[in-house]
Amino acid sequence: MLAYAVKRIGLGLLILVLVMVAMYAAVFLVPGDPATVALGPRATPELKRLLIERMGLDLPVWWQIVEFFRNALTGNLGYDVWSNRPVSTLVMEALPNTLILGLTALAVALLIGVPLGCLSVMRRGTLADAVIGVLSVGVIAVPSFVVAIYSLLLFAVTLRWLPAIGAGETGDIVSQAKALVMPAAAIALGWIGYIARMVRASMMEVMGEPHIRTARSFGLPEWKIVSKYALRIAIIPTISLVAVGLGSILSSAVFVEAVFARPGIGKLITDAVNTRNYPVVMGTVLIMTAIYVSITIAADLLIARLDPRVRDVFRG
Amino acid sequence: MSGSLAASDLSVRYETPHGAVHALRHVDIEAHPGEVIGIVGESGCGKSTLVTALANLLPANARIDGSISYNGVDLAKLDAHRQRLLRGDEIALVSQDPMTAFNPVLTIGDQLVDFQHHRKDLGRAQKRSRIAAMLGRVGIADAERRMDCYPHELSGGMRQRVAIAAALLTDPGLLIADEPTTALDVTMEAQIIHLMRELRREYNGIIIVVSHHLGVIAELCDRVYVMYAGEVVEGGEVDAIFHDARHPYTQALLACDPARFHEKLERLPTIPGTPPNLTQPPSGCVYAPRCDRAFAPCGSVAPPLVKLSASHVARCHAVTP
Numbered sequence: 001m002l003a004y005a006v007k008r009i010g011l012g013l014l015i016l017v018l019v020m021v022a023m024y025a026a027v028f029l030v031p032g033d034p035a036t037v038a039l040g041p042r043a044t045p046e047l048k049r050l051l052i053e054r055m056g057l058d059l060p061v062w063w064q065i066v067e068f069f070r071n072a073l074t075g076n077l078g079y080d081v082w083s084n085r086p087v088s089t090l091v092m093e094a095l096p097n098t099l100i101l102g103l104t105a106l107a108v109a110l111l112i113g114v115p116l117g118c119l120s121v122m123r124r125g126t127l128a129d130a131v132i133g134v135l136s137v138g139v140i141a142v143p144s145f146v147v148a149i150y151s152l153l154l155f156a157v158t159l160r161w162l163p164a165i166g167a168g169e170t171g172d173i174v175s176q177a178k179a180l181v182m183p184a185a186a187i188a189l190g191w192i193g194y195i196a197r198m199v200r201a202s203m204m205e206v207m208g209e210p211h212i213r214t215a216r217s218f219g220l221p222e223w224k225i226v227s228k229y230a231l232r233i234a235i236i237p238t239i240s241l242v243a244v245g246l247g248s249i250l251s252s253a254v255f256v257e258a259v260f261a262r263p264g265i266g267k268l269i270t271d272a273v274n275t276r277n278y279p280v281v282m283g284t285v286l287i288m289t290a291i292y293v294s295i296t297i298a299a300d301l302l303i304a305r306l307d308p309r310v311r312d313v314f315r316g
Numbered sequence: 317m318s319g320s321l322a323a324s325d326l327s328v329r330y331e332t333p334h335g336a337v338h339a340l341r342h343v344d345i346e347a348h349p350g351e352v353i354g355i356v357g358e359s360g361c362g363k364s365t366l367v368t369a370l371a372n373l374l375p376a377n378a379r380i381d382g383s384i385s386y387n388g389v390d391l392a393k394l395d396a397h398r399q400r401l402l403r404g405d406e407i408a409l410v411s412q413d414p415m416t417a418f419n420p421v422l423t424i425g426d427q428l429v430d431f432q433h434h435r436k437d438l439g440r441a442q443k444r445s446r447i448a449a450m451l452g453r454v455g456i457a458d459a460e461r462r463m464d465c466y467p468h469e470l471s472g473g474m475r476q477r478v479a480i481a482a483a484l485l486t487d488p489g490l491l492i493a494d495e496p497t498t499a500l501d502v503t504m505e506a507q508i509i510h511l512m513r514e515l516r517r518e519y520n521g522i523i524i525v526v527s528h529h530l531g532v533i534a535e536l537c538d539r540v541y542v543m544y545a546g547e548v549v550e551g552g553e554v555d556a557i558f559h560d561a562r563h564p565y566t567q568a569l570l571a572c573d574p575a576r577f578h579e580k581l582e583r584l585p586t587i588p589g590t591p592p593n594l595t596q597p598p599s600g601c602v603y604a605p606r607c608d609r610a611f612a613p614c615g616s617v618a619p620p621l622v623k624l625s626a627s628h629v630a631r632c633h634a635v636t637p
Contacts, residue, residue, distance in 0.1 A: 210411060210412070210413060210417055213373065214411050214419075214479075215419070215427075215430075215431075216373060216403070217371055217373055217404065217408070217409040218403060218404030218408070218482070219400045219401060219402070219403035219404035219434065220430060220433060228430075229419050233419075233420070233421055307421055308466040308468070309420060309421075309466075
């Protein structure tokens with residue numbers, strides 16, 4: 001297990017390096033001079049040169065990458081070109097909002113999606129199963145920004161139940177929670193459908209296995225067979241799906257944060273890209289990739305924890 | 317508690333999109349406490365459907381006619397909840413394939429604790445000590461440690477022992493072993509048969525052993541039912557079946573058992589032809605198309621159940637008492 005964890009973490013670090021190399025290559029390949037785009041066509045050559053030096057764009061690309069990682073190892077992700085504030089501070093300010101949003105959405109999706117999938121299996125072939133099936137496909141098909149805009153119109157503009165924008169007053173839990181409801185729901189809705197369908201599909205497969213018949217032959221109640229004997233196996237593909245899906249949850253956070261003008265990583269990246277604020281883009285991408293890679297590793301370790309057969313493969 | 321079991325005029329059909337499959341037709345069997353009953357026949361003859369019906373584990377598309385009386389209660393007429401309460405309490409099933417019979421992500425001990433869920437009077441620790449004792453009784457050394465193993469950490473033979481232990485833990489009146497040795501190699505098979513012979517001495521409920529292996533049946537059983545194409549074609553004491561078989565199918569089956577050959581043969585004998593399609597069972601004798609003694613009525617008239625002695629019966633036009 002330890003060797004497996006070390007191997008996965010090593011691979012994760014390699015992925016981080018590759019992503020950053022790709023990012024620098026992209027900046028290098030994008031036509032036009034970032035300084036000109038940022039400062040506008042009427043900037044003086046002196047100002048441009050100053051900015052280019054400040055962003056480190058005069059150095060060879062490979063050297064920029066080495067410098068970036070050398071600084072990153074000491075916790076220095078560079079400085080915002082415009083405000084001169086450390087990128088690490090900007091990211092740390094924005095990150096909690098996004099993480100709370102993403103994790104709330106994920107938790108809601110799991111807490112509703114998994115029981116719905118189980119219910120579908122226990123009531124297979126009935127009206128309840130059919131309704132869950134149709135609704136799941138329905139909500140998967142609706143993009144999160146559409147949900148965001150319509151819920152904004154309904155709950156914030158027409159009914160005035162929930163705040164339209166922002167992340168709530170600092171220190172006021174209730175106002176923060178209220179501000180979280182719509183963005184989280186917008187992201188979670190589609191995932192409820194995904195998870196319910198995924199759980200149902202893998203559960204149906206597991207329910208056909210002989211060990212379920214054994215559990216039935218001992219007269220175990222159906223809810224116990226579903227929740228203990230089947231779910232523990234059926235949840236494994238769902239964990240992989242959710243871990244991979246977290247990337248798309250975080251990217252839908254970009255849209256949703258834009259719609260609700262909610263401070264967060266998504267808004268930070270969008271703004272930084274629009275103003276060609278490369279140090280902020282690079283620092284944010286590094287942190288997001290690191291989070292994403294960590295979650296994937298955590299999911300793999302969790303799967304190894306849940307399934308003793310996987311555990312043994314890596315022990316041997 | 318143990319009582320007698322009797323299936324009378326039991327028929328099971330599976331409703332499929334391609335029509336109904338009449339897997340079991342007008343089966344009569346009976347079993348009394350202390351008896352070991354063998355059910356033998358080739359693949360697809362309805363053995364598994366019969367025991368699955370007895371254990372109330374038929375799939376949703378199965379339809380039952382006739383009755384299964386156990387201890388004076390008609391199992392076929394119980395609602396799903398009452399059926400579930402009997403399973404794992406009065407009726408226990410030893411599953412067919414020990415390799416896949418247990419949940420792969422739960423320990424043996426965890427599962428066997430759950431399987432004793434009808435025993436509300438016992439705590440977890442008591443259930444675990446019962447498991448340890450029972451595992452020891454079925455010949456598993458180091459039972460305490462084995463309980464914390466996952467199924468894949470045990471060998472096939474050991475898993476089959478655990479499956480038998482699991483069934484015995486529930487102290488059932490009716491123990492059904494569906495092909496208990498089919499998935500095992502010959503050495504393991506001999507060990508499991510030996511174990512079951514020992515167990516039957518201390519057990520006073522009904523044991524039903526299903527096998528297509530004649531040797532297993534001969535070793536373990538008091539009485540045998542021979543099944544063909546969803547019908548019981550012959551039934552009787554194990555001696556009568558093995559030494560005085562009257563139905564042409566039973567005779568042909570015995571003639572194909574490699575264990576009974578004295579000299580080495582170039583080719584193993586087989587029964588020519590294939591069993592009938594059970595979506596449209598024949599109107600006459602089900603075995604007639606493959607039977608070398610078939611005559612005029614066999615193709616059109618269903619043969620009666622001929623009583624040959626107190627317990628020996630055969631369903632054939634060609635036999636006479």
